[in-house]
Amino acid sequence: MKKTLFALFILIFLINNPLAKAGEGMWIPLLLGEINEADMQKMGLKLNAEDIYSINKSCLKDAIVLFGGGCTAEIVSDQGLILTNHHCGYGSIQKLSSLDHDYLTNGFWAADGSEEIPSPGLKVTLLVRMEDVTEKVLNNVNVNLSEAEREKIIKENIKEITDKAIEDTHYKALIKPFFHGNAYYLFITEVFKDIRFVGAPPSNIGKFGGDTDNWMWPRHTGDFSVFRIYADKDNNPAEYSEDNVPYKPKYSIPISLKGYKKGDFTFVFGYPGSTQTYAPSYEIQLITQTINPVRIKLRTKRLDIIDAARNQSDLVRLQYASKSAGIANGWKKWIGENKGIKKLKAVQVKQNKEKEFLKWANSTTERKNDYGGLLEAFEKIYMKLDTVMLARTYFFEAGRGIELVRFANKFIPLIELSEDKKSSKEKRKEKIESMEKTSASFFKNYQPAIDKKIFVQLLQAYHNDLDEQYQPPYLKFIAKKYKGDFSAYADMMYKKSFLTSEQKVKDFLNKYKASSYKKILNDPAFKLSDALHNYYVTDIETAIDALKLCKDSLQRIYMRAQMEMHADKHLYPDANLTLRIAFGRIDDYFPRDAVHYDYFTTLEGIMEKEDPDIYDYVVEEKLKELYKNQDYGPYADSDGKMHVCFTASNHTTGGNSGSPVLNGEGHLIGINFDRNWEGTMSDLMYDPDQCRNISIDIRYCLFIIDKFAGARHLVDEMTIIRNKGL
Numbered sequence: 001m002k003k004t005l006f007a008l009f010i011l012i013f014l015i016n017n018p019l020a021k022a023g024e025g026m027w028i029p030l031l032l033g034e035i036n037e038a039d040m041q042k043m044g045l046k047l048n049a050e051d052i053y054s055i056n057k058s059c060l061k062d063a064i065v066l067f068g069g070g071c072t073a074e075i076v077s078d079q080g081l082i083l084t085n086h087h088c089g090y091g092s093i094q095k096l097s098s099l100d101h102d103y104l105t106n107g108f109w110a111a112d113g114s115e116e117i118p119s120p121g122l123k124v125t126l127l128v129r130m131e132d133v134t135e136k137v138l139n140n141v142n143v144n145l146s147e148a149e150r151e152k153i154i155k156e157n158i159k160e161i162t163d164k165a166i167e168d169t170h171y172k173a174l175i176k177p178f179f180h181g182n183a184y185y186l187f188i189t190e191v192f193k194d195i196r197f198v199g200a201p202p203s204n205i206g207k208f209g210g211d212t213d214n215w216m217w218p219r220h221t222g223d224f225s226v227f228r229i230y231a232d233k234d235n236n237p238a239e240y241s242e243d244n245v246p247y248k249p250k251y252s253i254p255i256s257l258k259g260y261k262k263g264d265f266t267f268v269f270g271y272p273g274s275t276q277t278y279a280p281s282y283e284i285q286l287i288t289q290t291i292n293p294v295r296i297k298l299r300t301k302r303l304d305i306i307d308a309a310r311n312q313s314d315l316v317r318l319q320y321a322s323k324s325a326g327i328a329n330g331w332k333k334w335i336g337e338n339k340g341i342k343k344l345k346a347v348q349v350k351q352n353k354e355k356e357f358l359k360w361a362n363s364t365t366e367r368k369n370d371y372g373g374l375l376e377a378f379e380k381i382y383m384k385l386d387t388v389m390l391a392r393t394y395f396f397e398a399g400r401g402i403e404l405v406r407f408a409n410k411f412i413p414l415i416e417l418s419e420d421k422k423s424s425k426e427k428r429k430e431k432i433e434s435m436e437k438t439s440a441s442f443f444k445n446y447q448p449a450i451d452k453k454i455f456v457q458l459l460q461a462y463h464n465d466l467d468e469q470y471q472p473p474y475l476k477f478i479a480k481k482y483k484g485d486f487s488a489y490a491d492m493m494y495k496k497s498f499l500t501s502e503q504k505v506k507d508f509l510n511k512y513k514a515s516s517y518k519k520i521l522n523d524p525a526f527k528l529s530d531a532l533h534n535y536y537v538t539d540i541e542t543a544i545d546a547l548k549l550c551k552d553s554l555q556r557i558y559m560r561a562q563m564e565m566h567a568d569k570h571l572y573p574d575a576n577l578t579l580r581i582a583f584g585r586i587d588d589y590f591p592r593d594a595v596h597y598d599y600f601t602t603l604e605g606i607m608e609k610e611d612p613d614i615y616d617y618v619v620e621e622k623l624k625e626l627y628k629n630q631d632y633g634p635y636a637d638s639d640g641k642m643h644v645c646f647t648a649s650n651h652t653t654g655g656n657s658g659s660p661v662l663n664g665e666g667h668l669i670g671i672n673f674d675r676n677w678e679g680t681m682s683d684l685m686y687d688p689d690q691c692r693n694i695s696i697d698i699r700y701c702l703f704i705i706d707k708f709a710g711a712r713h714l715v716d717e718m719t720i721i722r723n724k725g726l
Contacts, residue, residue, distance in 0.1 A: 023584035023649030024686040025572040026272050029053035030130050044265025044664040055129045062250035066125040072270035074660040077717035080229035080247030084658035085673045086206030089225035092119045094322045107202035109711040116196040128188040137184040147553050178573040180559040194230035194240045201704050210616030211328040215677040219645045220606045223673040224701045254719040256667035259637050260586050267583035268650040270659025272575035275683045281350035282382035288341045292334040298397040299331040301457045309450050319445040340681030360565050371561045381551050388543045391470035398462035399532040403451045408529035411520050418517035443502035452494045460486045474531030497525035584649030591678045603642035635703040644700045647692040661695045670695035
């Protein structure tokens with residue numbers, strides 16, 4: 001009865017609270033009708049909740065997919081054509097590229113279906129429906145259970161619910177916690193595995209501005225790529241086959257050429273990854289004062305070495321393009337996040353709210369019993385977490401930041417199979433074949449000389465900067481043996497390890513027999529990798545898991561307390577890579593004193609940034625010609641200019657990359673790809689004055705497809721909403 005009442009409280013709480021700050025929030029699409037519809041319509045939405053999310057009719061949700069494992073894409077034709085960001089497709093495009101067919105640098109456009117390229121390993125996930133299953137998940141859960149007992153029951157309940165939900169279907173099922181375990185939702189999905197690369201602009205357009213402009217505004221990047229979903233003859237998900245046909249979606253999003261102006265309503269529909277809106281001040285301090293500075297410092301070392309090498313070789317530039325982008329993405333985000341948190345005085349803001357919370361919690365005997373000791377308990381947990389999380393950060397950013405260390409770690413399953421006397425020859429053969437593919441992929445984009453320089457820098461920092469108490473014993477052994485000279489250690493490592501040579505690894509796997517695993521065990525690179533890994537798992541991860549279990553338990557209670565305390569406010573659940581709606585307005589902003597940023601950029605800005613001596617700012621000749629002739633077709637704005645990107649106040653985060661940005665009619669006006677640097681702290685605290693999502697104008701996307709690439713056939717697939725007279 002108590003569980004039922006609390007579930008009812010959550011629903012009433014969500015429905016009856018007023019709108020939060022304009023732009024803030026990542027809302028559950030299932031609850032739009034009860035919670036957000038009226039407010040969205042007041043702001044300019046012309047649709048109703050059923051047009052956005054419905055299980056009774058085709059709607060917008062049927063055109064939104066999770067792209068790969070961490071981006072969003074949207075279906076824009078009745079033939080399964082999807083748009084996402086260039087940086088979301090980057091890894092797949094890079095895998096398909098070679099020096100002879102450099103799709104990253106030169107771009108690619110399939111003239112027809114026969115030229116569309118299969119993308120092995122790429123998948124997209126489409127939501128069929130979602131359901132509140134809180135009561136079912138929490139069945140038999142009570143306050144007298146330990147955390148371990150609680151989790152065991154919840155896990156068993158989840159398995160029973162998901163198994164039953166997809167019985168005798170091709171669907172997949174997933175249950176995720178919301179409000180830190182105070183609610184649970186079931187997601188029924190379809191997973192499509194035959195995804196084909198259709199087109200992308202050259203990097204000088206798709207990644208214009210490169211890492212220099214990443215997270216920044218103003219932006220001028222054509223950050224989009226085009227793929228297509230294929231299905232079997234019955235329109236169901238299937239593995240790749242030449243017999244597969246383009247997927248026929250229930251809904252595809254119309255595209256508007258009408259543009260936008262400041263103040264226009266807009267909403268983003270996608271898969272935001274993770275936020276920590278309701279964490280205590282201790283979490284903000286841990287992230288911004290302990291973890292981020294180390295991440296930033298160590299990634300700076302890696303980027304300096306990689307970027308110097310990329311500037312000297314076209315091959316290295318291609319090989320390390322995706323790696324460099326991945327390293328730099330987090331690096332720059334954390335720098336901006338720390339700046340934003342400092343500017344907002346977020347820790348102090350949280351501490352002031354915690355004082356209010358303590359006053360509220362101690363105001364009645366019942367509240368004091370339930371919540372009075374929460375913050376004190378948090379403080380004790382975070383004091384312990386601070387040191388072990390620092391050790392964790394060094395393990396991942398310094399130890400696992402070395403490519404050779406990560407590669408060596410991949411041989412563990414082969415060793416385990418070889419040591420297992422019960423394992424069959426067939427299983428060992430399968431694992432060897434798998435390792436051959438892994439090795440080929442690794443060495444395709446690997447330069448030992450670069451990795452060796454990184455090796456020295458990172459291990460030196462790992463040893464010198466981290467308290468000896470939390471250093472892996474093997475690292476201390478190396479430092480003692482080589483008298484702190486990690487360059488000498490690296491010379492030995494990259495000379496003696498067979499794992500640094502593609503040919504030696506290939507020969508080893510070709511001649512592999514049951515006893516060969518001993519050569520791996522004796523390899524110096526594997527010894528280092530295994531020692532770092534074992535220490536982390538045994539000493540650091542175990543401690544973190546225990547502390548996080550306590551922290552998560554406290555956070556669940558703290559979340560419930562905040563919901564009770566702020567019964568007059570509208571709280572939204574933190575992002576957790578599930579489908580959400582964020583809505584706001586097209587808007588400019590003032591990042592600092594006397595500086596104003598407009599809400600859109602134009603092709604003119606690309607020409608202003610052009611610098612043929614800097615790779616990130618090279619402008620394609622064809623694009624310059626189109627600009628010179630003002631040859632924009634129907635894609636120019638009413639001001640006569642070719643708009644490129646725009647900003648709005650929608651609350652987004654990682655995972656929202658590739659999300660459709662929609663106007664009040666539900667028409668596509670842009671593709672979300674970034675946040676402004678001043679607003680990256682929105683994962684921890686949202687600031688309506690500074691937080692802006694950045695999107696490519698869909699008209700620029702179509703302009704590049706049509707006028708630049710000459711792929712008009714793709715535009716013809718789409719439903720285009722034109723201005724009058726066009």
